Amino acid sequence: MCTSYGPPEVVTIEEVPSPPLDAQQVRVRVHAAAVNFPDVLIVANQYQVSVPTPFVPGSEFAGEIVELGDGVTSAAVGDHVYGTGISGAFAEEVVIAAGAVKPIPDGVDLRSAAAFGVAHRTSYHVLRSVARLAPGEELIVLGAGGGVGLAAVQLGAALGASVTAVASSAEKLEVAASYGATRLIDHRSGDLRQQLRDQLPGGADVVIDPVGGDLAEPALRALHWGGRFVTVGYASGVIPRIPLNLVLLKGIKILGFDFRSFMERVPDETARNEIELMEMLATGRVAPHIGATFPLDETAAALRYVGDGRAIGKVVLDTGSAPG
Secondary structure (H helix, E strand, O other), rough: OOOOOHHHHHOOOOOOOOOOOOOEEEEEEEEEEEEHHHHHHHOOOOOOOOOOOOOOOOOOOEEEEEEOOOOOOOOOOOOOEEEEEEOOOOOOOOEEEHEEEEEOOOOOOOOHHHHHHHHHHHHHHHHHOOOOOOOOOOOEEOOOOOOHHHHHOOOOOOOOOEEEEEEEEHHHHHHHHHOOOOOEEEEEOOHHHHHHHHHOOEEEEEEEEOOHHHHHHHHOOOOEEEEEEHHHHHHHHOOOOHHHHHHHHHOOOOOOOOOHHHHHOOOOOOOOHHHHHHHHHHHHOOOEEEEEEHHHHHHHHHHHHHHHHOOOOOEEOOOOOOOO
């Protein structure tokens, strides 16, 4: 429970009644929940959407349906599903609209399903529909050790791009290499602008930036004429200021991605991307990297771990509920 806004440590463990079930809703026994950077911001009331206290944090979960509300025909008790919402996932049970959960493909475990939704869906929509990444293009991924960044590395490679991973440690870059990155840059080891120039003398086609801060401008400078820069988030905590003369001189396209707006405004592409992505998950072409797992009663520690930038890939909470 988050009863007051603040750092991750304000989150406490409480026993509360199970949420009531209304018509067109399902009750899911949560087996695993993924921790995302926006969860840290929501607890601190620094996200673009404010959730009134008290609330249960957590936006991403996977589990088993244990009860159906009146009128639900799209699911059955016993179904293994995953879902996302602005809050409520860090609990033993979630009550959510039946249409907000999706079936987990056969052969995909619940922990992977919980860790897959937000990061891989964000990255795939960004690469496929916003950046329009094409096979053979040069892709730079900032924050390549985080959830969205590592997913972008993996998916970019799967889509046929040559991927340059930029991260803050050798350990993160080693994982990025195992998921398809062919060029590796530790931005803390030297001037990022020069390192990108050395690695990509001809420039890049696309930059994916979930970090912001001081990394954005040197990455933008690494684009060749007509390149595309996609801003996805600001894990650094700093929204960058880009000199517009760079955009003018290099003919660059600066694009933005917001998950909810994208789903509302381009439903046809959203549906197509979701089908393609789930096929990739079901066939094993892509899978989330789970870098750390915490028990539910260490949720505050998991949020701190993510907030401090220590996570590699995804961090998952284990509720202790065995799947049915």
